[in-house]
Amino acid sequence: MAKNEKRPSTTCDNMEQDFVLYYYHELQISEQSNIELHLKDCEGCRLYLDEMASILPLTVTADEPPQAFWDRYSREMRQKLADTRGKKS
Amino acid sequence: MNESSSLKPGDEELVALAQKGDQRAFEELVQRHQQKAFRIAFDFARDREEAKDLSQEAFLRAYTHLSNFDGRSGFYTWFYRILVNVCLDYRRRQKRTAAEEFDEAVENQVEPSHPAANPVSPDQRVMASQLSEKIGEALEALPPKQRTAFILKNHQGLSIREIAEIMQTAEGTVKVHLHRAVRALRANLSEFA
Numbered sequence: 001m002a003k004n005e006k007r008p009s010t011t012c013d014n015m016e017q018d019f020v021l022y023y024y025h026e027l028q029i030s031e032q033s034n035i036e037l038h039l040k041d042c043e044g045c046r047l048y049l050d051e052m053a054s055i056l057p058l059t060v061t062a063d064e065p066p067q068a069f070w071d072r073y074s075r076e077m078r079q080k081l082a083d084t085r086g087k088k089s
Numbered sequence: 090m091n092e093s094s095s096l097k098p099g100d101e102e103l104v105a106l107a108q109k110g111d112q113r114a115f116e117e118l119v120q121r122h123q124q125k126a127f128r129i130a131f132d133f134a135r136d137r138e139e140a141k142d143l144s145q146e147a148f149l150r151a152y153t154h155l156s157n158f159d160g161r162s163g164f165y166t167w168f169y170r171i172l173v174n175v176c177l178d179y180r181r182r183q184k185r186t187a188a189e190e191f192d193e194a195v196e197n198q199v200e201p202s203h204p205a206a207n208p209v210s211p212d213q214r215v216m217a218s219q220l221s222e223k224i225g226e227a228l229e230a231l232p233p234k235q236r237t238a239f240i241l242k243n244h245q246g247l248s249i250r251e252i253a254e255i256m257q258t259a260e261g262t263v264k265v266h267l268h269r270a271v272r273a274l275r276a277n278l279s280e281f282a
Contacts, residue, residue, distance in 0.1 A: 017268040024242055024267075026249050051282040055275055059224050060244050063131050063140070073127075077119055077145055081112070084149055 011048045012038070019045065023052055100164035108155055115155070118164065119148050125245070126172055132240040133176035135225060143179055147172035166254045173241075173255060177233050220281055227277035231270050238263050239270035 011019055015038070021027050022035045039046050098106075098114075100121070106114035126147060131140035150171050151158075158167055228236060237256060241247045249267075253260045 016272065017264060020268045020271045021249075021264060023271075024249075026264075051279065052271065052275060054282045055278050056243055056271065058220065058278065058281060059228060059239075059274060061131075061135060061221070061224070063128075063137055065127075065137060069137070069141075070123075073123060073141055073145070074120070076141075077123070077148060078116065080145060080149055081115065081119075081152060084152060085112070 011045050012042060015045065016048075019049055019052065023049065023056070101160060104155065104158055104160075104164050107152075108158070115152055118168075122165070122168060123148075126168075129169070129172055129240065129245060130176055132244045133180060133236075139179070143175050144172065147175045150175065162254055166251065169255045170257065173237055177237065180233060180236075223278060223281070227274050230277070231273060235266045235270035235273070238266035239274070242267055 015035075018027065018031065018035060022032060027035065039049065098117075100118060103114045103118050103121075107118065123144065126144040127140050130143040130147070131137065134140045134143060147168070151168050154171075158164065228239075231239065234256070238252055241252045241255065242249070247255070249260050249263050253263045256263065
């Protein structure tokens with residue numbers, strides 16, 4: 001496999017989870033400020049965050065079915081609900 | 090999360106009506122949540138028809154067990170917990186089927202049809218399909234709880250608190266699952282950064 005054998009960058013000790021939470025905006029404001037302060041001076045962690053920000057969106061595979069699919073979805077769903085009600089009664 | 094307005098009844102009102110036998114009320118709940126439910130199921134199955142069937146199965150289970158809904162959590166949380174369980178059951182079945190198919194193929198000396206067990210040389214693939222395949226494999230390799238936390242956060246944008254409610258676990262545990270999932274995905278996908 002003709003791969004670019006790039007090694008993932010690393011963060012400073014024990015900061016990886018905080019970066020994950022920072023990326024997802026799940027830190028308290030004070031924790032967020034600490035991370036931002038650290039990022040100003042740490043190129044390795046900036047690289048880590050950039051890499052994470054470029055990889056994670058790639059994992060989202062959106063499927064946007066056409067209206068015909070949703071029409072069929074609703075028809076099937078109504079039928080399945082009716083069948084379930086039939087079994088119940 | 091609750092899309093109700095002053096004109097529209099909230100989810101919990103619709104559940105109360107459905108519990109009293111109002112079929113239209115439950116159909117309204119389905120209508121309201123079907124797209125999001127489909128997207129979550131698609132994240133697990135990565136197949137449109139499977140995602141349709143899984144999300145519909147979750148609605149049917151919710152309908153059948155509607156009397157168990159006691160309003161302690163929102164309908165959304167309760168329903169998405171059912172949906173995630175349906176999706177995880179599906180993943181377990183898939184793994185079993187793939188293993189059985191592989192055993193059978195070895196016995197019969199034919200190639201298994203499951204894509205994960207039938208790799209095509211990456212040299213024959215364009216970059217896009219290579220990436221898609223690699224992402225599929227990387228997600229597939231995640232343990233169920235890590236995958237669930239990751240999908241609900243990264244793909245669906247739920248908060249840690251909401252994910253914890255759906256997974257019926259502590260917020261700290263969700264953070265650990267999420268962190269481990271991201272670390273594993275980065276390790277597997279860093280060549281595409």
